[in-house]
Amino acid sequence: MQIIFFSNPDFFGSEKRPAFSSMPRFTNMLVDGMRDKAHEVSVWTPKSTFFDLPFPSKLKKWMGYIDQYVMFPMQVKRRLKKVSQETIFVFTDQAQGPWMPLVQNRNHVMHCHDFLSQWSAMGEIKGQEVGFTGKIYQKFIRDGFKKGKHFITSSYKTDADLKKLLPEAKINSYMIYNGLEEFYKPLDKVKVRASLSLSLGINLSNGYLLHVGGNHWYKNRNGVIEIYNAWRSMTKKRIPLLLVGPPPDDFIDKVQKESSYRSDIHFLVGQSDEIVSQIYAGASLFLFPSFAEGFGWPSAEAMACGCPVITSNEAPMTEVVSDAGFLIPLRDTENPRQWANDAAIVVEDVLNTPNQEELILKSIENAKRFNKKKAMDDFEQVYDRIVRLN
Numbered sequence: 258m259q260i261i262f263f264s265n266p267d268f269f270g271s272e273k274r275p276a277f278s279s280m281p282r283f284t285n286m287l288v289d290g291m292r293d294k295a296h297e298v299s300v301w302t303p304k305s306t307f308f309d310l311p312f313p314s315k316l317k318k319w320m321g322y323i324d325q326y327v328m329f330p331m332q333v334k335r336r337l338k339k340v341s342q343e344t345i346f347v348f349t350d351q352a353q354g355p356w357m358p359l360v361q362n363r364n365h366v367m368h369c370h371d372f373l374s375q376w377s378a379m380g381e382i383k384g385q386e387v388g389f390t391g392k393i394y395q396k397f398i399r400d401g402f403k404k405g406k407h408f409i410t411s412s413y414k415t416d417a418d419l420k421k422l423l424p425e426a427k428i429n430s431y432m433i434y435n436g437l438e439e440f441y442k443p444l445d446k447v448k449v450r451a452s453l454s455l456s457l458g459i460n461l462s463n464g465y466l467l468h469v470g471g472n473h474w475y476k477n478r479n480g481v482i483e484i485y486n487a488w489r490s491m492t493k494k495r496i497p498l499l500l501v502g503p504p505p506d507d508f509i510d511k512v513q514k515e516s517s518y519r520s521d522i523h524f525l526v527g528q529s530d531e532i533v534s535q536i537y538a539g540a541s542l543f544l545f546p547s548f549a550e551g552f553g554w555p556s557a558e559a560m561a562c563g564c565p566v567i568t569s570n571e572a573p574m575t576e577v578v579s580d581a582g583f584l585i586p587l588r589d590t591e592n593p594r595q596w597a598n599d600a601a602i603v604v605e606d607v608l609n610t611p612n613q614e615e616l617i618l619k620s621i622e623n624a625k626r627f628n629k630k631k632a633m634d635d636f637e638q639v640y641d642r643i644v645r646l647n
Contacts, residue, residue, distance in 0.1 A: 354401030371551025436629030443563035
């Protein structure tokens with residue numbers, strides 16, 4: 258097959274960790290996977306032209322929009338004249354909706370990860386109001402992907418959301434779980450903790466609690482610290498909390514500094530995937546009390562590394578951990594202290610279970626569902642089916 262992937266621009270800047278910059282990682286996985294299968298692959302992405310001009314920083318975003326939605330479509334229209342009708346165009350992110358009209362009458366498919374921004378803009382998420390321009394922007398995206406015919410979703414939750422957003426559209430949707438890289442695997446915990454203790458300068462010999470994610474509201478990073486505070490107040494154990502991701506924003510920084518256990522709360526920034534896989538493998542348990550996700554890479558990554566997971570009792574988090582994880586309610590904004598105390602009891606129970614080896618093996622077995630090779634095979638089959646249908 259001839260496959261052209263649409264990729265998000267990189268000139269707005271992106272983090273290095275997939276947990277809070279999953280789109281570049283996902284795009285690279287697709288591109289490399291299809292090239293390994295001997296398909297003819299190209300990647301089309303907007304270039305920074307207006308964005309690079311010496312405008313004030315507050316105008317940079319708007320200059321980037323000109324590159325994405327004015328200049329890039331003009332370039333695509335010119336390039337389409339030289340592209341075979343058998344080519345399939347693959348959108349790697351639903352946020353690329355405004356480009357859909359360019360190829361809506363050609364072979365195409367759009368990968369959809371989550372619709373949180375759409376629901377926020379439509380007033381469906383309490384406490385996450387979006388301004389006027391944000392609502393217009395999300396409608397611009399939605400009006401674009403409404404013209405699509407074929408979609409691949411990353412979870413049953415995302416698939417249901419897609420159909421809720423497009424209730425009257427005649428579409429084909431395929432649910433395919435994301436695949437994990439092979440370096441997410443179990444390692445000797447004692448050796449990993451000793452190595453990380455030296456490299457990070459933190460004593461991890463007795464284990465640690467872990468969270469991986471960014472500062473977005475739905476990641477509930479402050480809730481992770483609240484659970485840790487509650488747990489430390491009820492236990493004699495003194496093991497640290499590691500939060501892997503970007504530097505904390507002002508709010509998260511304040512939550513950490515106000516903690517009685519702040520000296521044991523560590524933010525790890527700029528870690529490579531390989532190092533993060535070691536951090537997963539050495540952790541005592543993984544805390545992931547998200548409000549919402551499209552799929553939830555970190556829970557799957559943690560389980561593949563043999564780390565027990567505590568996560569929210571909501572889809573798609575429940576899809577990812579299945580019966581191998583431990584579930585807690587969503588954070589109660591009216592009584593966060595009681596919520597944290599209840600979650601802390603679950604933390605203590607998991608840490609004290611005599612069946613630690615059984616928990617680890619169950620986590621590893623569950624994560625086998627997210628096999629990269631299977632995901633690539635399934636994506637390829639969908640791409641091929643769309644081409645053959647036309």
